[in-house]
Amino acid sequence: MIKANEYRTVTCGELREENIGQQVRVAGWVENIRDHGGVMFLDIRDQYGVLQVVVHNDELLKDINKECTVTLSGTVVKRDEETINKKIATGFVEVHTEDIKVLGKCKNVLPFEVATSTNTNEEVRLKYRFLDLRNPKVHNNIMIRSQIITFLRNKMNEMGFTEIQTPILSTSSPEGARDYLIPSRKHKGRFYALPQAPQIFKQLLMVSGFDRYFQIAPCFRDEDARADRSPGEFYQLDFEMAFATQEDVFAVAEEVLYETFKKFSNKEVSKPPFARIPYAESMLKYGTDKPDLRNPLVIVEISDMFEETDFAPFRKKTVRSINVPNAAGQSKKWFKKMEEFALSIGMKGLGYVKVRDDLTFDGPIDKFLKEGDREELISRNGSKAGDVIYFIADTAQEAPKLAGQIRTEVAKRLDLIDTSRFEMCFIVDFPMFERDEETNQIIFTHNPFSMPQGGLDSLLNKDPEEVLAYQYDIVCNGVELSSGAVRNHDIEIMKKAFELAGYSEDDLKAKFSALYNAFQYGAPPHAGMAPGVDRMIMLLTEEENIREVIAFPMNSNAQDLLLGSPGEVTEQQLREVHIKLR
Structure with missing residues (x-):
């Protein structure tokens, strides 16, 4: 409830049938002006709602146009049955006024209609x-x-x-x-x-x-x-x-x-506890560290099946498959559109097979499969008659990402994503270090201040690329909401972690002096x-x-x-x- 003042005693959204007969003053923006032959109707809007105002003297409206601000006083009256508007909270009443004052003038020509502004160019x-x-x-x-x-x-x-x-x-x-x-x-x-x-x-x-x-x-x-x-x-x-x-x-x-x-x-x-998915598993099964778990499709590792294949695009590559249930009946145009999408994201093509009723395959990849491969693919992918198996092959770095994009695109085109829920998960066990592709040097993967799993022992005795961090993301419907970590509060562990990433203790002192100093006083x-x-x-x-x-x-x-x-x-x-x- 607002405090009454010279501009308004009530808001535009609070009048109801119990207010009929009361004298009120309201203020707001003129949303609409309608002329019904001698009787004028104004819709007045403020933050709290919209109120219909009736004016019998059109002289009162000579300086009024849409989106100007006004204050007016009048009597609350029940609307005629045929004019009741159940779409708004004040739709059973209106205010009849003989007193309107313009508070803020508005230009006659607006850059866009307020009611449809979301359809306007964003700029x-x-x-x-x-x-x-x-x-x-x-x-x-x-x-x-x-x-x-x-x-x-x-x-x-x-x-x-x-x-x-x-x-x-x-x-x-x-x-x-x-x-x-x-x-x-x-x-x-x-x-x-x-x-x-x-x-x-x-x-x-x-x-x-x-x-x-x-x-x-x-x-x-x-x-x-x-x-x-x-x-x-x-x-x-x-x-x-x-x-x-x-x-x-x-x-x-x-x-x-x-x-x-x-x-x-x-x-x-999704109810707590949210799913905990290790980073490596997420990259394999979903092709991303931001998985949308509403999407039922899962990526499967099949590289070992094609190490010595005669099919050059798969040989000695990272090869992943995605089983798409009941997709074999899609049109040629649908498969063509998926191939065009694959080309648009940098793939050289998009191989697939359709699973026939007798569990044999129909598709261009079939002729490159060895004895036993079909049964193995059906087993690994959980495929059934009428399904489609897609194949993605590329470098170890690129194949997971490409497979993730194909997984998402197929699910969107087949409307497989359940939009009726929010699905949360934690991505855990991120690698602490990785190799820079250009320099081949060990660098921090994400936050350099994360605690390595295993502490100093893992830094001293493991290959840096095998060290995991107590670092985590929380993901909702494929959107990263947050990253976080258990912090490295031990100065000796911190020095060793930064040393592995190419920083000397002097670098640590110079670039991160506040934490370096603070952690020596009981962190x-x-x-x-x-x-x-x-x-x-x-x-x-x-x-x-x-x-x-x-x-x-x-x-x-x-x-x-x-x-x-x-x-x-x-x-x-x-x-x-x-x-x-x-």
């Missing part, structure tokens, strides 16, 4: 975002965003986490994505950086004796946009726990995400993660583009069309921060 929508946000659907996304963030904050408080804000002006990190740099006025030639994440600060909080930290954290990365990634900035539910294991983090994430998704969606949500074991808030809201609102759930997003080219950012600055501003443009 125009973002330039006039203040109009676009009046569209009830767009407006509702931002309202839901607010409700979800409030729920997350309350849930974290309820679970004993302490909200702490970490700095926005920080230092450039030598790891990760590109930084946004800010030149210093007081320190010539030096730069601040906007934080890519509060990673180091939250680890320092654990060393400082805070047991459970969280914040709805803004993060800044100079990355290109994608449908599920906003350029420039994003928000995450950042949390960290002292004296915690991987399973402790999972328990918190499961409770928070399950309850959030249950509250804000009517879809089925607790600690772990955490940071689910992406924007992505969660995108999934819950069923939007395909993340910009639909951000109040003032940049466009895909990292421009703010509303304010004109990035913009030029004056020579004086550049001089003050010791910058000269080349």
